[in-house]
Amino acid sequence: MHKRSEVSVSRRSPLREILILGSGHWDNDDYDPDSRRAFLRAKKCKTAAMGGRIFASESEERVFYNTCKSPACPSCGHWATIQWQRERFCALPDGPYLEITLTMPNTLWDIFARNPRLRGKLPEIAARVIRSYARVRHGVEVGVMPVLHTFNGELLFKPHVHSLVTAGGLQAAGSRWNPRIFFDRGALVGSWQRLIIAILRDALETGQLELEGTRHEIEGLLNSEEAREWIAHVRSFKGKEHFLQYCGRYVRRPPIAQWRIIAIENGLVKFWHKDKRRKRWITVECTIEVFIDRWSQHIPKLYRHTVRHFGLFAPRRWPRVAAAIFTILGTKQRPRPKRLPWAVAVQKFRGNPLLDRYSQPMKFVRHLAASAV
Numbered sequence: 001m002h003k004r005s006e007v008s009v010s011r012r013s014p015l016r017e018i019l020i021l022g023s024g025h026w027d028n029d030d031y032d033p034d035s036r037r038a039f040l041r042a043k044k045c046k047t048a049a050m051g052g053r054i055f056a057s058e059s060e061e062r063v064f065y066n067t068c069k070s071p072a073c074p075s076c077g078h079w080a081t082i083q084w085q086r087e088r089f090c091a092l093p094d095g096p097y098l099e100i101t102l103t104m105p106n107t108l109w110d111i112f113a114r115n116p117r118l119r120g121k122l123p124e125i126a127a128r129v130i131r132s133y134a135r136v137r138h139g140v141e142v143g144v145m146p147v148l149h150t151f152n153g154e155l156l157f158k159p160h161v162h163s164l165v166t167a168g169g170l171q172a173a174g175s176r177w178n179p180r181i182f183f184d185r186g187a188l189v190g191s192w193q194r195l196i197i198a199i200l201r202d203a204l205e206t207g208q209l210e211l212e213g214t215r216h217e218i219e220g221l222l223n224s225e226e227a228r229e230w231i232a233h234v235r236s237f238k239g240k241e242h243f244l245q246y247c248g249r250y251v252r253r254p255p256i257a258q259w260r261i262i263a264i265e266n267g268l269v270k271f272w273h274k275d276k277r278r279k280r281w282i283t284v285e286c287t288i289e290v291f292i293d294r295w296s297q298h299i300p301k302l303y304r305h306t307v308r309h310f311g312l313f314a315p316r317r318w319p320r321v322a323a324a325i326f327t328i329l330g331t332k333q334r335p336r337p338k339r340l341p342w343a344v345a346v347q348k349f350r351g352n353p354l355l356d357r358y359s360q361p362m363k364f365v366r367h368l369a370a371s372a373v
């Protein structure tokens with residue numbers, strides 16, 4: 001006789017708990033459809049509602065429920081992030097890199113929160129700023145991988161772009177590599193600021209800006225932000241690892257790590273947030289509904305690529321220059337990593353999930369249809 005066991009999530013998952021408790025708030029036709037879709041899938045991840053696969057040995061049968069691959073799912077997101085980091089690590093050349101971070105004043109955050117089409121342009125604008133600086137000042141082309149982050153530690157909408165940039169660049173005329181180029185922070189932030197103000201003015205003039213406040217007020221705001229000094233950071237790294245770890249962490253994951261959630265009680269969520277200026281941890285408390293709305297702002301729109309590549313790394317250019325750059329840098333091109341096997345992805349088991357309790361291998365039997373729950 002088969003003994004049948006079901007394999008679903010048993011680990012505590014505060015984010016899923018918040019979704020379940022707050023479903024009356026987001027699971028309706030008035031809510032943002034992309035967020036609702038992502039939340040629905042995340043809520044069902046690895047449950048009978050997702051369907052699954054049955055594996056069996058002579059003595060045992062086991063059901064593995066399907067994963068959801070939703071951007072709101074902490075476990076699928078964790079998995080997707082690791083795959084992405086491994087894949088980028090192998091694709092990008094070894095050697096020194098820079099991280100260039102371009103930010104904007106908080107008075108403009110809300111405009112980008114309301115205008116997803118405009119915020120989708122931010123990585124491209126960051127790449128354009130960095131590439132033209134390298135071309136004009138140093139006559140070289142660099143590789144740029146900008147990553148848009150839309151949140152801060154309190155889950156508020158704070159759009160900013162972290163870019164991974166090759167520390168050197170390929171000279172326009174030939175195949176010579178300039179090993180280290182200097183980026184002037186002030187010059188970078190100046191062109192970034194001009195371009196951001198310009199796209200906002202353009203959208204305002206053509207009536208394409210979704211906004212709160214009058215046109216006159218926004219014009220005033222843009223004029224004063226144009227005169228103010230914005231902030232940019234340039235950091236250098238020996239390799240790409242740090243950037244992939246730090247900036248890639250939320251590329252395909254929810255914008256908050258589960259351990260930061262301290263308590264969910266009486267309709268309130270309490271979570272940790274690091275105050276970077278004062279260098280200490282503080283607690284933030286808000287209602288479940290407010291938490292979900294903050295989270296929802298950071299769910300990517302369907303079919304939007306989260307990370308694109310520019311300059312030397314541009315998809316059309318990279319295959320033509322990659323071999324030469326690896327030779328110049330004297331590093332080896334790594335083969336594309338194999339996707340980690342499904343048995344590793346499916347659950348964090350002790351040991352191999354496809355061995356029964358007598359250590360006999362279990363074989364795939366059939367798919368299990370999703371059940372209406």
Ligand SMILES: [Zn+2]
Binds near residue numbers: 041070
């Ligand atoms: Zn999932």
